[in-house]
Amino acid sequence: AFQSYGINPGPLLLTTQANLVWGLIASLFIANVILVVLNLPLIGLWVRLLKIPAPQLYAGILVFATVGTYGISQSPIDLAILYLLGAAGFLMRRFDFPTAPVIIGMILGPLAETQFRRAMTIENGDWTVFFRHPLSLTLLTLAFIGLVGPHIWAWIEHRRRRGPEHVPGDA
Structure with missing residues (x-):
């Protein structure tokens, strides 16, 4: 957002x-103070909201999400997209699929795509920019290890549990 204003x-x-940075910090501090002042008298209301049964709470959330x-x-x-994503989230929870990485991916995906496009424009489409700098090479290596490492570890554990393999013809 800053770059669009030069x-x-x-x-x-x-x-x-x-001046801009300290103004932003001051505005965040003032906003937090105002939130504390407004929410302290409402503590009882927030506690009562926690006692609402889950089905009624979900129905209310669904109504507000639909209207919004x-x-x-x-x-x-x-609305169709809202309900499809809601059903997908429900199924992910039902089958113990972690929802946080999906949400983070949906939020950060467009930002990463924009920055990737910007990097490709700056470097005239040269892909080696991601491998030339030590920091980017380190991050790519860690990401690769994070993706492949658990599968390799599971394979090693599986082989270890099976024990040594019997080769035909050995005594």
């Missing part, structure tokens, strides 16, 4: 745009 984010932001989704664009397609 402000370069990064380590020099505090020195080049100190339809209110934004008045599109039935958006």
Whole structure:
């Protein structure tokens, strides 16, 4: 968002745009103070909300999500997407599939795609930029180990549990 206003984010932001940075920090502090002041009298209400039975709570959330989704664009397609993603989330929970990585991927995916496109534009489509710098090479290596490592470890454990294999013709 800063770049669209001609402000370069990064380590020099505090020195080049100190007023903006401290203004943002002050506004966040003021917002937190206001939230505390507004929420302290409502503690009893929040406690009572925790006592609502789960089916009723889910029904209320579904109503608010439907009204909010339809209110934004008045599109039935958006409602279909809402219900499909809700059903997918329900099935993921039902079959013990971790939902947090999927949500993080959906949020960070477009950002990563934009930054990837920007890097490719800056480097004129040269893919080796990801392997030339030590930090990016280290992160790619760690990501590869994180993806492949558990499968290799499971294979090693499986082989260890089976014991030594009998080769035909051995005594």
